[in-house]
Amino acid sequence: MSRGVILQYINAVAVTSAEGTINFLYSPYLAHYGYTLPTIGSLSALFAILRLASRIPSGAAYNATTARRQLALWLVVFTLSTSGFVFAGGNIFAVIALTVVHGYAFGALGTINLAIVIDLTSGQRVAPVMGWYTAFISTGYAIGAFAGGWLADTFGIPVSIFVMGLVPVAAIFTATALPPFSAHPQAVARGKGLRGLLDAHVKLDARVWLAFVIALYINLLADSVDTFYPLFGLAIGIPLAASGFLRGLKSGSATFIRLISGAVFRYADHRAVNFWTVLAFALGTLVLPYLSSIAILVVVFAVLGIARGLLRVTSAAMVGELRDEGKDVGIASGVYNAGLDVGAILGPAVGGVLGDAFGLGAMFQIVAISSLVVYFAVGLASPSGRKALMLATSR
Numbered sequence: 001m002s003r004g005v006i007l008q009y010i011n012a013v014a015v016t017s018a019e020g021t022i023n024f025l026y027s028p029y030l031a032h033y034g035y036t037l038p039t040i041g042s043l044s045a046l047f048a049i050l051r052l053a054s055r056i057p058s059g060a061a062y063n064a065t066t067a068r069r070q071l072a073l074w075l076v077v078f079t080l081s082t083s084g085f086v087f088a089g090g091n092i093f094a095v096i097a098l099t100v101v102h103g104y105a106f107g108a109l110g111t112i113n114l115a116i117v118i119d120l121t122s123g124q125r126v127a128p129v130m131g132w133y134t135a136f137i138s139t140g141y142a143i144g145a146f147a148g149g150w151l152a153d154t155f156g157i158p159v160s161i162f163v164m165g166l167v168p169v170a171a172i173f174t175a176t177a178l179p180p181f182s183a184h185p186q187a188v189a190r191g192k193g194l195r196g197l198l199d200a201h202v203k204l205d206a207r208v209w210l211a212f213v214i215a216l217y218i219n220l221l222a223d224s225v226d227t228f229y230p231l232f233g234l235a236i237g238i239p240l241a242a243s244g245f246l247r248g249l250k251s252g253s254a255t256f257i258r259l260i261s262g263a264v265f266r267y268a269d270h271r272a273v274n275f276w277t278v279l280a281f282a283l284g285t286l287v288l289p290y291l292s293s294i295a296i297l298v299v300v301f302a303v304l305g306i307a308r309g310l311l312r313v314t315s316a317a318m319v320g321e322l323r324d325e326g327k328d329v330g331i332a333s334g335v336y337n338a339g340l341d342v343g344a345i346l347g348p349a350v351g352g353v354l355g356d357a358f359g360l361g362a363m364f365q366i367v368a369i370s371s372l373v374v375y376f377a378v379g380l381a382s383p384s385g386r387k388a389l390m391l392a393t394s395r
Contacts, residue, residue, distance in 0.1 A: 020144020
C-alpha cells in the first residue's frame with residue numbers, strides 16, 4: 001500500500017471525525033439556542049442539499065495537477081465552517097451561512113478524496129482499496145460521535161464542535177504531503193458552461209450511472225430503515241433499546257466487512273459480489289415486517305449491515321475501474337457521491353410519505369422492490385450496463 005493512499009486514509013478519518021461530531025451535535029446545538037423542531041429540520045436538510053450541489057462542480061473541477069491544492073483549500077474552508085459555529089452564538093444568519101459553506105465543503109472533499117485515491121492507485125486493486133477507504137470513513141464518523149458526545153458532556157456543545165472541528169487541520173498537512181500523481185485527461189469532451197456540463201453527464205460511461213443508482217439504493221434503503229424502524233419496532237413490541245442495539249449491530253457489521261473486504265475480493269469478483277449483495281439488501285429489507293423475534297432480527301440486521309458495507313465498496317470500485325481503462329474519474333466521482341446524497345435525502349422523505357399512506361411495514365417492502373426494479377432498469381438500459389450485469393451473474 002502506497003504512502004499516498006495511507007495519507008488519504010488519514011485524511012478520511014480526520015474529515016469524517018469532524019463531520020460525525022457536527023451530525024451528532026447539530027440538533028442539540030440549535031435546540032440550545034431555542035430553535036424549534038421545524039427550523040432544526042429545515043436547517044439540517046441544508047447540509048445534504050449543499051453537499052449534493054457541490055458534487056458535480058467539484059468533480060468537474062478536479063485535476064490531478066492541482067488536486068493537492070484543491071484538497072488543502074477545501075480542508076481549510078471545512079475546518080473554519082465547522083469550528084466557526086462556536087462563534088455564531090446561535091445567530092440565525094451566521095448559522096445559515098456556516099451550514100451552507102460546511103455542507104458544500106464536505107461534499108467537495110468527499111468527491112476530491114475519492115478521485116485522488118483512485119488516481120493514486122491508477123485504478124488497480126480497486127475493491128480492497130475501496131474497502132479500507134470506506135472503512136476509514138465510517139471509523140471517522142464513529143470517532144466523531146463518541147468523542148463529540150464526551151466533549152459535549154464535559155465542556156459543553158459549542159466547545160465540542162470547536163475542538164472536533166479542528167481535527168481536519170491534521171488532514172491539511174497530509175494533503176500537502178501527498179506524492180505527485182497523474183490522471184488521464186478528461187475523457188468526456190464538453191463545452192463551456194452548464195450546457196457543456198450536462199452534455200458531459202449524458203456521455204458518461206453507463207457504469208457511472210449504475211454506480212449512482214447503487215449509491216442511491218444504498219442510502220434510500222438504509223436511511224428509510226434507520227429512520228422508521230424504531231417506530232415500527234415500538235408498534236410490534238420491540239423496545240427502543242433493542243432497536244438501538246440492532247442499528248448499532250448493523251453499523252458495526254458494515255465497518256467490519258469493509259475492513260476484511262480485501263480478503264473477500266481475493267476469492268470473489270467485486271461485480272459478482274455487488275449483484276448478489278443488491279439482492280440480499282432488498283430481501284433483508286423486504287422481510288422486516290414479518291419478523292418480531294430479536295434472535296432472527298439480529299441475523300437480518302447483521303446481513304443488512306454486511307450488505308451495506310459491501311455495496312459501498314463495490315459501487316466505489318465500479319467507478320475506480322474506469323481509471324484503469326484510461327478514463328477520467330473527476331465527474332464520475334461527483335456523480336457517484338451525488339447518488340449517496342440523493343438517497344440520504346429521499347430515504348426519510350419517501351419513507352415518511354409511503355409509511356403514512358400504506359403503513360411502515362408496507363413501506364419497507366415498497367421501497368425494497370421499487371429500488372430493485374430501478375437498479376435492473378438502469379443496468380439493462382445500456383450495453384456497458386448489461387455487460388457489467390452479465391459479468392456479475394456469470395461468476
